[in-house]
Amino acid sequence: MLNQPMVVGVIDMDEQRSHIISALVLHRPGVLQRVAGLFTRRGFNIETITVGTSEQDDMARMTIIARGDGKVLEQITKQLNKLIDVIKVRDLEPENTVERELCLIKVHAPAEHVRSEVIQYANIFRGRIIDVGIETLTIEITGTPDKIEALIDLLRVFGIKEIARTGPTAISRGTKII
Amino acid sequence: MKGGEAIIKSLQDHGVDVVFGYPGGVLLPLYDVIYDSDLKHILVRHEQCAAHAADGYARASGKVGVCIGTSGPGATNLVTGIATAYMDSSPIIAIAGQVGTSLIGKDAFQEVDTLGITMPITKHNFQAMKADEIPGMIKAGFYIAKTGRPGPIVLDLPKDVQEEEFDYKKDLKIDLPGYKPTKKGHTLQIKKAANLILESKKPVILAGGGVIHSKSSAELLKLSELIRAPVTTTLMGKGSFPEDHKLSLGMLGMHGRKVANIVVDECDCLIAIGCRFSDRTTGNVEEFASKAKIIHIDVDPAEIGKNIDVNVPIVGDAKNTLTSLIRNITNIKISAENVTKAKKWTDYIFDFKNNCMPRLSFEDVPLKPQQVIKEIMESVDKDTIVTTDVGQNQMWMAHYFTSKIPRTFLSSGGLGTMGFGFPAAMGAKVALPESDVVSVCGDGGFLMVCQELATIKEYDIPIVVCVLDNRYLGMVAQWQKLFYDGRISHTRLGDVPDFVKLAEAFGVKGEKVERPGEMKETLKNALNSGEPTIIDVIIDPDEILPMVPPGCGLTEIVGEYKVEREFSGEIPYVKPAHGGGGD
Ligand SMILES: Cc1ncc(C[n+]2csc(CCOP(=O)(O)OP(=O)(O)O)c2C)c(N)n1
Ligand SMILES: [Mg+2]
Numbered sequence: 001m002l003n004q005p006m007v008v009g010v011i012d013m014d015e016q017r018s019h020i021i022s023a024l025v026l027h028r029p030g031v032l033q034r035v036a037g038l039f040t041r042r043g044f045n046i047e048t049i050t051v052g053t054s055e056q057d058d059m060a061r062m063t064i065i066a067r068g069d070g071k072v073l074e075q076i077t078k079q080l081n082k083l084i085d086v087i088k089v090r091d092l093e094p095e096n097t098v099e100r101e102l103c104l105i106k107v108h109a110p111a112e113h114v115r116s117e118v119i120q121y122a123n124i125f126r127g128r129i130i131d132v133g134i135e136t137l138t139i140e141i142t143g144t145p146d147k148i149e150a151l152i153d154l155l156r157v158f159g160i161k162e163i164a165r166t167g168p169t170a171i172s173r174g175t176k177i178i
Numbered sequence: 179m180k181g182g183e184a185i186i187k188s189l190q191d192h193g194v195d196v197v198f199g200y201p202g203g204v205l206l207p208l209y210d211v212i213y214d215s216d217l218k219h220i221l222v223r224h225e226q227c228a229a230h231a232a233d234g235y236a237r238a239s240g241k242v243g244v245c246i247g248t249s250g251p252g253a254t255n256l257v258t259g260i261a262t263a264y265m266d267s268s269p270i271i272a273i274a275g276q277v278g279t280s281l282i283g284k285d286a287f288q289e290v291d292t293l294g295i296t297m298p299i300t301k302h303n304f305q306a307m308k309a310d311e312i313p314g315m316i317k318a319g320f321y322i323a324k325t326g327r328p329g330p331i332v333l334d335l336p337k338d339v340q341e342e343e344f345d346y347k348k349d350l351k352i353d354l355p356g357y358k359p360t361k362k363g364h365t366l367q368i369k370k371a372a373n374l375i376l377e378s379k380k381p382v383i384l385a386g387g388g389v390i391h392s393k394s395s396a397e398l399l400k401l402s403e404l405i406r407a408p409v410t411t412t413l414m415g416k417g418s419f420p421e422d423h424k425l426s427l428g429m430l431g432m433h434g435r436k437v438a439n440i441v442v443d444e445c446d447c448l449i450a451i452g453c454r455f456s457d458r459t460t461g462n463v464e465e466f467a468s469k470a471k472i473i474h475i476d477v478d479p480a481e482i483g484k485n486i487d488v489n490v491p492i493v494g495d496a497k498n499t500l501t502s503l504i505r506n507i508t509n510i511k512i513s514a515e516n517v518t519k520a521k522k523w524t525d526y527i528f529d530f531k532n533n534c535m536p537r538l539s540f541e542d543v544p545l546k547p548q549q550v551i552k553e554i555m556e557s558v559d560k561d562t563i564v565t566t567d568v569g570q571n572q573m574w575m576a577h578y579f580t581s582k583i584p585r586t587f588l589s590s591g592g593l594g595t596m597g598f599g600f601p602a603a604m605g606a607k608v609a610l611p612e613s614d615v616v617s618v619c620g621d622g623g624f625l626m627v628c629q630e631l632a633t634i635k636e637y638d639i640p641i642v643v644c645v646l647d648n649r650y651l652g653m654v655a656q657w658q659k660l661f662y663d664g665r666i667s668h669t670r671l672g673d674v675p676d677f678v679k680l681a682e683a684f685g686v687k688g689e690k691v692e693r694p695g696e697m698k699e700t701l702k703n704a705l706n707s708g709e710p711t712i713i714d715v716i717i718d719p720d721e722i723l724p725m726v727p728p729g730c731g732l733t734e735i736v737g738e739y740k741v742e743r744e745f746s747g748e749i750p751y752v753k754p755a756h757g758g759g760g761d
Contacts, residue, residue: 025356033294037297038298075484078479078480081479081480084322084354085356087356
């Protein structure tokens with residue numbers, strides 16, 4: 001891939017946007033530090049980064065959301081590829097990618113009518129109530145970052161106590177693998 | 179076998195015959211192994227110099243240099259040397275002691291996060307948590323250090339791991355699934371480049387350190403003569419092309435030769451090989467080679483498109499790529515029209531170059547650095563290795579000194595590390611004892627590492643160090659004079675030390691040079707004596723090397739460019755110089 005000239009024309013190189021980068025890395029101590037350090041040192045903007053195991057035993061998959069134009073993205077990909085512990089790097093095309101994030105939201109809901117309203121919202125968003133406290137409800141929701149954002153906005157009126165998000169992870173559609 | 183023994187055995191299996199090091203508490207087990215081994219160990223007097231010496235060893239010989247330092251301060255002292263090697267793609271292995279595995283993370287005595295600190299300044303680094311990991315790490319380390327784009331490797335070595343017993347296995351295989359240094363240029367891209375070159379009327383070649391790493395000087399020469407393109411180099415590329423060749427333009431950039439800077443501005447096709455377009459080479463990137471289509475050949479894909487946009491990128495080893503490029507060009511039929519336009523271009527270049535050869539001869543006292551360098555050139559062979567320090571001394575050498583063969587001009591380019599020249603010369607001499615080694619340093623830089631006088635004395639490493647003594651941090655003072663109204667803020671070095679006496683205090687011969695003619699004689703005698711010698715050369719503190727102010731285009735040279743003879747005929751277009759600007 002790196003040996004080929006870049007395809008310009010189909011992609012707008014100057015467009016600033018968030019890119020979803022999927023990287024297969026060796027499952028080793030320090031690899032997260034190498035990747036994160038690279039982003040800081042080269043002045044690349046990381047929005048989120050998620051790491052977990054992959055289909056291969058000794059490898060982990062990182063999903064990095066980074067902002068920049070085409071040139072910045074090209075540098076990010078190339079610099080990541082230079083790391084010895086990084087096996088493969090792909091910039092996922094948004095239209096051919098499914099992206100999901102998990103979010104836990106603890107909402108202030110002491111009164112009965114508030115509770116039922118919160119539960120209704122959670123249902124509409126296909127969320128689940130995973131914990132009930134005396135004054136709080138905790139919702140689990142997965143979806144695209146936009147969908148999660150929308151639910152959070154709705155719940156704000158009740159008072160949000162705490163939010164924990166994983167950051168998006170992503171995979172390409174269909175049979176394609178990286 | 180013990181971990182410590184495995185280190186030494188693995189190093190020796192990789193052909194290492196000498197290491198530069200400095201021991202400490204956590205390295206006691208390793209040094210106990212060294213005690214019995216036939217591996218030569220050179221005890222430097224500061225770890226930074228162990229790394230620079232290993233670097234000089236690597237640059238001069240093309241082999242991997244090895245240095246050792248203890249945990250904590252030993253490791254942090256190595257850091258400057260490792261970063262220097264990283265910026266200039268020099269293959270070294272730095273072994274750093276570490277506190278015992280059970281103490282890691284406890285802020286133990288002399289504990290520092292060597293792995294974390296060196297991550298951004300190494301090609302890769304390792305920490306051995308078990309002794310049986312050592313042979314594989316060293317094997318991988320050597321492979322990574324010297325293949326693809328070379329670079330430094332750090333091995334962090336906890337004390338208990340050096341003592342741990344394990345079964346040493348021979349013929350061990352290493353698996354590096356994430357490391358595939360690209361070798362061959364893309365055929366179609368090479369074809370494109372060949373066509374572009376033949377369509378051009380004014381081609382110029384820019385050669386960088388990659389040409390030296392890939393041993394492709396012969397191919398470079400062939401290409402240049404085939405297409406009749408003049409060759410300019412980066413600082414790291416000095417020596418990749420014989421600078422006494424008619425087609426050589428000398429170094430390009432902020433302190434480059436006038437002819438090189440202007441010709442690159444005028445060219446219509448720039449063939450850049452194994453270089454990274456550093457800001458010191460390009461000046462303002464918007465204005466760099468703005469009339470040219472650019473072909474960029476580099477083994478590191480990340481260098482392509484990083485600093486400047488190119489028309490034909492080729493990722494590949496310079497040697498392979500050039501060979502194939504030459505074949506492609508030879509296959510295309512060259513027309514009579516091609517020959518005429520090539521002749522027109524080279525005639526113009528030869529004429530221009532003759533008219534702006536920098537002036538070297540000066541009768542002045544205090545000595546002009548140009549005269550000093552001229553006399554150095556008259557006293558050395560073409561395979562003498564010269565090292566420079568950083569500052570005016572370095573740029574004078576880069577500008578005026580004629581390098582003819584690869585690996586004979588060693589200088590800290592990317593990091594610009596004062597204190598590099600002297601220990602690097604030490605390493606170069608250890609690598610190639612048959613070659614003469616001369617280091618040209620500034621008085622400021624030499625003083626940063628002068629404790630190594632003890633090392634060259636103790637181990638009898640007969641190098642000659644020429645200290646260009648201007649009693650200033652000359653390069654910084656030059657910028658103050660040019661861009662800060664001559665406000666010489668803290669760049670005057672005062673009157674001490676007496677460099678001759680300083681050398682003598684270490685038992686090293688010290689000489690003083692003050693007048694034209696003396697440099698040549700003194701240097702020749704020093705080289706013939708086979709003894710390490712320091713030559714204190716009193717030079718004119720007011721001499722300024724013309725330069726391109728930071729942020730300006732390469733043709734905007736400030737300062738008087740003194741030429742060997744007056745211009746005759748038409749003077750090429752030079753944009754008016756303007757001053758100042760921050761870096
Ligand atoms: C370790 C380090 N500190 C500071 C600098 C900044 N610097 C660049 S050139 C220079 C002056 C060098 O003075 P000297 O060694 O006397 O050489 P000269 O320029 O006088 O030839 C300085 C301070 C540097 N390059 N390296
Ligand atoms: Mg000086």
